[in-house]
Amino acid sequence: xxxxxxxxxxxxxxxxxxxxxxxxxxxxxxxxxxxxxxxxxxxxxxxxxxxxxxxxxxxxxxxxxxxxxxxxxxxxxxxxxxxxxxxxxxxxxxxxxxxxxxxxxxxxxxxxxxxxxxxxxxxxxxxxxxxxxxxxxxxxxxxxxxxxxxxxxxxxxxxxxxxxxxxxxxx
Amino acid sequence: xxxxxxxxxxxxxxxxxxxxxxxxxxxxxxxxxxxxxxxxxxxxxxxxxxxxxxxxxxxxxxxxxxxxxxxxxxxxxxxxxxxxxxxxxxxxxxxxxxxxxxxxxxxxxxxxxxxxxxxxxxxxxxxxxxxxxxxxxxxxxxxxxxxxxxxxxxxxxxxxxxxxxxxxxxxxxxxxxxxxxxxxxxxxxxxxxxxxxxxxxxxxxxxxxxxxxxxxxxxxxxxxxxxxxxxxxxxxxxxxxxxxxxxxxxxxxxxxxxxxxxxxxxxxxxxxxxxxxxxxxxxxxxxxxxxxxxxxxxxxxxxxxxxxxxxxxxxxxxxxxxxxxxxxxxxxxxxxxxxxxxxxxxxxxxxxxxxxxxxxxxxxxxxxxxxxxxxxxxxxxxxxxxxxxxxxxxxxxxxxxxxxxxxxxxxxxxxxxxxxxxxxxxxxxxxxxxxxxxxxxxxxxxxxxxxxxxxxxxxxxxxxxxxxxxxxxxxxxxxxxxxxxxxxxxxxxxxxxxxxxxxxxxxxxxxxxxxxxxxxxxxxxxxxxxxxxxxxxxxxxxxxxxxxxxxxxxxxxxxxxxxxxxxxxxxxxxxxxxxxxxxxxxxxxxxxxxxxxxxxxxxxxxxxxxxxxxxxxxxxxxxxxxxxxxxxxxxxxxxxxxxxxxxxxxxxxxxxxxxxxxxxxxxxxxxxxxxxxxxxxxxxxxxxxxxxxxxxxxxxxxxxxxxxxxxxxxxxxxxxxxxxxxxxxxxxxxxxxxxxxxxxxxxxxxxxxxxxxx
Numbered sequence: 001x002x003x004x005x006x007x008x009x010x011x012x013x014x015x016x017x018x019x020x021x022x023x024x025x026x027x028x029x030x031x032x033x034x035x036x037x038x039x040x041x042x043x044x045x046x047x048x049x050x051x052x053x054x055x056x057x058x059x060x061x062x063x064x065x066x067x068x069x070x071x072x073x074x075x076x077x078x079x080x081x082x083x084x085x086x087x088x089x090x091x092x093x094x095x096x097x098x099x100x101x102x103x104x105x106x107x108x109x110x111x112x113x114x115x116x117x118x119x120x121x122x123x124x125x126x127x128x129x130x131x132x133x134x135x136x137x138x139x140x141x142x143x144x145x146x147x148x149x150x151x152x153x154x155x156x157x158x159x160x161x162x163x164x165x166x167x168x169x170x171x
Numbered sequence: 172x173x174x175x176x177x178x179x180x181x182x183x184x185x186x187x188x189x190x191x192x193x194x195x196x197x198x199x200x201x202x203x204x205x206x207x208x209x210x211x212x213x214x215x216x217x218x219x220x221x222x223x224x225x226x227x228x229x230x231x232x233x234x235x236x237x238x239x240x241x242x243x244x245x246x247x248x249x250x251x252x253x254x255x256x257x258x259x260x261x262x263x264x265x266x267x268x269x270x271x272x273x274x275x276x277x278x279x280x281x282x283x284x285x286x287x288x289x290x291x292x293x294x295x296x297x298x299x300x301x302x303x304x305x306x307x308x309x310x311x312x313x314x315x316x317x318x319x320x321x322x323x324x325x326x327x328x329x330x331x332x333x334x335x336x337x338x339x340x341x342x343x344x345x346x347x348x349x350x351x352x353x354x355x356x357x358x359x360x361x362x363x364x365x366x367x368x369x370x371x372x373x374x375x376x377x378x379x380x381x382x383x384x385x386x387x388x389x390x391x392x393x394x395x396x397x398x399x400x401x402x403x404x405x406x407x408x409x410x411x412x413x414x415x416x417x418x419x420x421x422x423x424x425x426x427x428x429x430x431x432x433x434x435x436x437x438x439x440x441x442x443x444x445x446x447x448x449x450x451x452x453x454x455x456x457x458x459x460x461x462x463x464x465x466x467x468x469x470x471x472x473x474x475x476x477x478x479x480x481x482x483x484x485x486x487x488x489x490x491x492x493x494x495x496x497x498x499x500x501x502x503x504x505x506x507x508x509x510x511x512x513x514x515x516x517x518x519x520x521x522x523x524x525x526x527x528x529x530x531x532x533x534x535x536x537x538x539x540x541x542x543x544x545x546x547x548x549x550x551x552x553x554x555x556x557x558x559x560x561x562x563x564x565x566x567x568x569x570x571x572x573x574x575x576x577x578x579x580x581x582x583x584x585x586x587x588x589x590x591x592x593x594x595x596x597x598x599x600x601x602x603x604x605x606x607x608x609x610x611x612x613x614x615x616x617x618x619x620x621x622x623x624x625x626x627x628x629x630x631x632x633x634x635x636x637x638x639x640x641x642x643x644x645x646x647x648x649x650x651x652x653x654x655x656x657x658x659x660x661x662x663x664x665x666x667x668x669x670x671x672x673x674x675x676x677x678x679x680x681x682x683x684x685x686x687x688x689x690x691x692x693x694x695x696x697x698x699x700x701x702x703x704x705x706x707x708x709x710x711x712x713x714x715x716x717x718x719x720x721x722x723x724x725x726x727x728x729x730x731x732x733x734x735x736x737x738x739x740x741x742x743x744x745x746x747x748x749x750x751x752x753x754x755x756x757x758x759x760x761x762x763x764x765x766x767x768x769x770x771x772x773x774x775x776x777x778x779x780x781x782x783x784x785x786x787x788x789x790x791x792x793x794x795x796x797x798x799x800x801x802x803x804x805x806x807x808x809x810x811x812x813x814x815x816x817x818x819x820x821x822x823x824x825x826x827x828x829x830x831x832x833x834x835x836x837x838x839x840x841x842x843x844x845x846x847x848x849x850x851x852x853x854x855x856x857x858x859x860x861x862x863x864x865x866x867x868x869x870x871x872x873x874x875x876x877x878x879x880x881x882x883x884x885x886x887x888x889x890x891x892x893x894x895x896x897x898x899x900x901x902x903x904x905x906x907x908x909x910x911x912x913x914x915x916x917x918x919x920x921x922x923x924x925x926x927x928x929x
Contacts, residue, residue, distance in 0.1 A: 050194015118414030
């Protein structure tokens with residue numbers, strides 16, 4: 001019999017899009033394995049498939065979510081490291097009751113700032129984090145914030161326009 | 172030029188925009204099925220090996236493993252052209268070739284079990300060079316292909332193009348003032364590398380009926396092409412949103428084989444999604460291309476003869492590479508107006524991951540390899556390349572033998588104006604200082620400019636069928652088997668139907684790409700979406716509209732031709748205020764269905780000219796792409812932002828950067844790919860974006876109601892040759908190897924080892 005304390009330690013709690021989760025750590029189907037990445041847990045355990053996994057190698061940026069205000073690669077973070085964290089994913093941006101989109105989402109629509117759309121959630125999350133820290137970015141700031149994001153269709157030019165437009169409208 | 176359209180040519184939001192920006196768009200990795208199993212692949216560590224023995228007992232014993240399959244117990248299905256690639260074979264032909272497949276309750280269990288399969292390999296010598304592979308004593312990859320030469324396969328019918336032999340080349344070379352010759356390669360063998368790796372879910376509904384979900388580009392291929400490879404099961408193919416393709420995910424024959432074989436063995440649905448490593452090392456690469464031959468021209472730029480052998484390296488097997496050979500042979504004729512050709516081809520297997528369908532489809536490969544020979548001739552004649560292309564790009568009335576072997580005469584447009592407008596936007600006249608002359612020198616930095624052209628007559632390729640159903644609630648449903656892999660074509664088809672029906676875009680929808688629901692469409696290849704698929708949808712919408720007006724005519728006591736419909740109302744043209752609704756015309760419990768069909772037409776080639784400016788640092792060897800200007804004529808823009816995106820795509824999908832830094836690198840002692848991750852496989856970031864300008868002309872073309880053609884595919888193709896030309900001009904020395912990484916620049920400058928310059 002493991003002690004009470006050990007059992008407690010085998011749970012991790014975090015918040016995703018204002019919903020609190022408490023997950024058990026273990027090797028069973030319904031548990032978080034120590035090897036599970038945050039991207040895996042979001043997608044496979046919580047069903048939040050808006051976060052995309054392009055490379056699973058920390059190189060393409062598509063799995064970017066915001067954790068405690070910082071854009072992070074959710075494929076490079078183990079879920080067991082996320083105890084006490086506050087996470088926002090692409091599903092957390094739209095107001096579900098009113099349907100109102102985040103200005104960035106609207107700007108991506110207005111500028112058709114995507115082609116296949118697979119990299120879009122990651123780009124929007126990185127841009128969201130940028131605008132929270134720097135509401136007045138210039139073109140170079142936007143490019144630097146998105147430098148780690150792979151878009152093979154080449155929607156970069158429209159993405160930069162969309163982020164600058166969202167920043168302008170948000171002022 | 173008609174500009175009074177309501178939707179055509181206007182900036183409208185993509186129909187799937189909301190789903191994409193909210194994360195609701197559903198890709199193959201996002202879907203699951205009841206009782207789903209996960210499939211994983213054991214891959215060979217050797218480039219060429221016979222499997223002497225394979226023991227799966229330990230893997231089968233792992234709890235949660237549902238099936239382990241090897242060459243001994245897989246179904247007898249074969250892909251490739253001709254059919255030479257079984258699901259699993261007793262031989263491995265590249266590092267990463269599939270040896271066994273496992274289905275398990277979770278991916279983790281499947282991966283764990285892979286490690287427990289014992290394979291005894293007999294290592295065989297391997298060959299990596301296209302010409303070495305043809306030598307008599309070279310290792311042989313396939314018993315069916317002596318000399319590693321892949322048999323001709325009539326992919327486009329009995330006369331499929333595998334050579335261009337017309338006129339008299341001897342006479343042509345006698346007439347030439349300048350003959351340029353040599354052997355050059357375009358052998359970056361880069362990866363189109365969409366962000367999303369390929370994935371398939373397969374489920375057998377009964378012994379004969381197979382459902383396949385996949386994130387692919389052309390749903391029909393998983394039914395109509397795969398049926399013929401699997402003994403004709405009744406395949407229902409459903410496409411999810413596709414995370415980029417660029418040709419490579421037109422279909423996914425091997426992932427489909429693995430999923431379907433494991434699903435058959437287990438009686439459960441199986442999902443096979445490749446990892447990025449598998450995507451880089453065991454999916455679709457560009458073909459390798461080497462050209463040995465010569466070109467003869469007159470001083471005025473008239474091309475008198477082209478002859479030579481085009482060596483096409485397809486890697487471990489050929490799946491559609493014959494198609495690329497055929498289209499490449501066709502596209503060379505579009506670029507070079509010449510009466511005398513003796514262009515032969517050799518399609519060769521080597522011990523690396525196979526080539527397959529990639530944007531640029533043969534033409535990019537052939538023209539990039541031909542480019543050094545062509546430009547040497549122009550250099551000797553001191554001809555401005557823009558003037559040369561204006562003289563030699565196919566004009567209305569000019570003919571060419573297209574991929575299926577028939578002679579076609581262009582009904583298209585003269586693209587000279589496009590070239591002029593592009594040159595003007597770029598400032599070509601000011602920047603072009605002549606061959607091997609830099610545009611500017613600033614200390615160690617030298618600027619050079621280059622230009623390339625490309626065109627394709629496949630914009631009207633293959634058949635399309637569509638239904639348009641008008642509903643009594645004043646909505647329209649387009650039934651067409653078109654997937655969304657980034658072109659925005661599903662939206663653009665809505666715009667075409669909405670324009671015909673004068674219905675708000677929000678009331679016009681397309682069915683999911685599902686072969687059970689929709690009539691036949693070949694898929695979005697060769698920029699055929701606008702003309703070929705568009706024609707079928709327009710005809711179906713027109714047919715439905717006629718039927719609707721026929722239904723309304725008696726109720727309005729008028730002749731159908733005197734009626735008009737707009738926003739779901741039908742009225743007499745002269746009395747728009749007294750209309751009846753669609754529901755009154757057709758009845759609230761009925762619909763009105765139209766049908767449209769498109770037959771292939773190869774007589775309207777598209778075109779793109781691309782100007783580039785590079786800056787070369789002669790101390791570090793680094794080349795920066797500073798500026799790109801692309802010019803094209805599309806007849807009529809359908810959706811401006813989608814078109815711009817497609818043209819910007821020149822920088823992605825193994826396009827322009829295959830001349831600068833994109834390549835697959837193999838260790839030729841072990842056969843292992845060295846840059847098999849997205850850090851070491853180089854790609855352009857936001858910080859490296861050049862200035863990019865698109866010049867888009869709209870000269871009405873003889874296609875359909877909206878006079879438009881597609882151009883997206885070819886955006887990548889002129890770039891590699893243009894960059895090679897620009898770097899040579901900047902350096903004042905010919906460089907001819909792709910990609911032009913710093914080591915090659917420094918070698919050319921004599922600053923490092925021996926360089927390959929002339």
